[in-house]
Amino acid sequence: MQSSETTQPDSHLPLKPAVFLVLLALAEEEQHGYALASSVRDLSGGKLKLATGPLYRHLQRLLDDGLVEESDRRPAADQDDRRRRYYRLTELGRDVVAAEAVRMADLVEVSRSLELLGAQGKTR
Template sequence: MTPATAPPLTPAAFQVLLALAGGAGHGYGVMAFVEQTSGGTVRLGPGTLYRTLARLVADGLATETEGADPDAPHDARRRYYELTALGREAVRREAELLAAFVEAARTAGLLGERRCA
């Protein structure tokens, strides 16, 4: 599968890949990223998260890695994941697609102008 032939990502897959775009991460870190980024409006439950990770690994968009945070307490059960090149391209393409939809919403008057704080 290539990014050009892959269907659009599910919201959960996009959120997980986006969380991993900053570097390798573990499940709890991915869940925290999604919750923080959404202002608490989106929460990935463990079942959704780990099914999504398994699918992303099976599809070649993410991989389980040996990398770990040396400052974190050791937990042999903690698994770390990272994007593959294919995953990085897929999440980039999905972000561009979503940006186009956001722009269409703005043009339709559904979103106000973005104001700087």
């Protein structure tokens, strides 16, 4: 059973950038591990390349925290590979990723009000 504390989306914030991207990728669609890594790379504009090991460490964490669950979806029979599992966001996961997005949007708003965004690249 999950404690009430961990079912509160806010208790998971802030997310590590990589974890946020994993959740975003899963928000798009259910995916298996390798496809997930590719999506993360695409979402980050090629900046974040998750190696297999870290990817599964994040997944393990997300599964434990109940943000992600295994999907019962299977690919078409001729492409099926029993080793491959699909993952999707849980209700909680969806809430968390949304909460993180809101948090970031707030931060962006603050930055904008401080006129930081216009001055990018001249900070030093």
